[in-house]
Amino acid sequence: MIKNKKSQLGKGLVFVPILILLVISLTIYLFLASGITLLKKPSPQSPASSISYENNLLLQKVKIKINTQEKEFTVLDVFLLRINQKITDLEIKNALETLRQQTGKCYLLSASPSQYVNYFYSNRDTLYDSSFASKTKDKTNFLIIKLNNQDLEIRSYFGEC
Amino acid sequence: MMNNKSQVASALLFIMTIVLIITSIWTMVSFNSKLDSQSENLSQMMFEIKFNELYVMQQTQIIFQESILSCQSCSIEQLKEKIIQIAAERENLNKFEGAGNLYAKFRNSEFEISQSGSSYNLKINNLFVQSERGYNKIQRNFPLEINSQKDL
Numbered sequence: 001m002i003k004n005k006k007s008q009l010g011k012g013l014v015f016v017p018i019l020i021l022l023v024i025s026l027t028i029y030l031f032l033a034s035g036i037t038l039l040k041k042p043s044p045q046s047p048a049s050s051i052s053y054e055n056n057l058l059l060q061k062v063k064i065k066i067n068t069q070e071k072e073f074t075v076l077d078v079f080l081l082r083i084n085q086k087i088t089d090l091e092i093k094n095a096l097e098t099l100r101q102q103t104g105k106c107y108l109l110s111a112s113p114s115q116y117v118n119y120f121y122s123n124r125d126t127l128y129d130s131s132f133a134s135k136t137k138d139k140t141n142f143l144i145i146k147l148n149n150q151d152l153e154i155r156s157y158f159g160e161c
Numbered sequence: 162m163m164n165n166k167s168q169v170a171s172a173l174l175f176i177m178t179i180v181l182i183i184t185s186i187w188t189m190v191s192f193n194s195k196l197d198s199q200s201e202n203l204s205q206m207m208f209e210i211k212f213n214e215l216y217v218m219q220q221t222q223i224i225f226q227e228s229i230l231s232c233q234s235c236s237i238e239q240l241k242e243k244i245i246q247i248a249a250e251r252e253n254l255n256k257f258e259g260a261g262n263l264y265a266k267f268r269n270s271e272f273e274i275s276q277s278g279s280s281y282n283l284k285i286n287n288l289f290v291q292s293e294r295g296y297n298k299i300q301r302n303f304p305l306e307i308n309s310q311k312d313l
Contacts, residue, residue: 018171022178029182036189051211059215061223066254072223074216080255143212144205146258 056141057107057158062095075099075109076143079154083113083147096121106161108136111154113147124161135160206292210299213259213290220260221305224248224267225283226313237274240281245270261290280310 053059058076064087065071073081078095081087096107100123108122124132136157143154224247232243248267256264263285266272272285284306291300307313 014168014171018175021175025175025178025182029186032186033189036186040189040192051208051215053215053219056212056215058212059219061219071227074219074223076216076257077220077251077255080257084255086254141208142205143209 051141055139055158057109057156058141058143058154060099060103060158062099064091064095075156076154079109079111079119080147082119083111083152093121097123104161105158106132108140108155108157110156111152113150113152122157132161202294202297206294206297206299209259209292210290210301213261213292214301214303216257217260217263217288217290218305220251220263221283221285222307222313224251225281225307225309229281229309229313237276241270241272241274244272244274244283259290259292261288263288280308282309283307 058074058079060075061072062075062078063070063072064078064081066081066087075096078087078092082089082092096109100107106122106124108124108126110118110120110122112118126133126136139159140155140157143156144151145154146152224244228240228243228247231247232240235243245267248264252264252268266285266288271287272283275282275284284304286304287302288305289300289302291298293299
């Protein structure tokens with residue numbers, strides 16, 4: 001009986017510092033885990049910007065001459081015709097300028113089908129015009145299409161000047 | 162002797178706690194939180210699907226309008242032939258892959274035209290557009306109906 005009481009007392013005496021150590025280590029763990037959770041927080045992309053006929057340049061209708069006949073096309077089709085060398089630079093510029101005059105909106109359209117070729121059309125200077133550059137920054141649409149079995153990224157903006 | 166046994170049990174309890182803490186901290190630290198690229202892909206796919214659907218609508222309107230303008234005194238059958246011809250011309254000129262099965266529908270004459278008074282109605286069923294990124298693919302099916310007076 002005395003032996004048993006002694007062993008119980010011994011057990012208790014050994015367990016108390018271990019218990020304190022456990023509490024300390026679990027507290028440290030709690031802080032570490034909270035810190036890591038904050039650091040390792042996943043940052044998902046915001047959902048795709050809302051798209052409609054009005055705010056997308058590539059879906060606008062413009063007229064250009066093809067085989068001496070004036071026909072209506074979407075800006076995307078006109079741009080692809082330009083990339084495939086079926087229309088000239090001047091023709092696409094005129095079509096986009098007419099669209100700008102009709103709607104009063106500014107535009108930006110660009111793509112690099114190869115390392116050496118870059119198509120860029122805009123009625124404002126995005127490089128030196130900081131106010132326009134800031135407006136286009138978050139409202140530029142990126143569309144990746146397949147052209148000649150290669151991915152082509154088309155950048156477009158249509159809105160406030 | 163009893164004291165030693167209890168010391169071993171308590172020490173094991175502490176050691177196991179430390180091992181579990183280190184393991185879970187390691188798991189958290191090594192977790193790849195860079196979900197941006199996956200999320201960007203999904204966002205881009207959703208944008209593309211919506212864009213392609215709107216493109217199909219615009220393209221159908223353009224083809225329908227051009228056909229009506231160039232075939233003003235045509236019968237329904239002649240207008241249908243004209244639509245097939247104009248769609249083929251546009252497909253040869255510039256085929257955008259995002260148009261889904263639009264041109265196939267015209268080529269196979271899988272569309273209906275009806276006339277009510279001075280307006281024409283074009284109806285195409287089971288159109289689809291799709292977007293793919295790696296193993297992910299989204300396909301959207303939709304019908305399309307255009308009225309020459311209301312929509313053009």
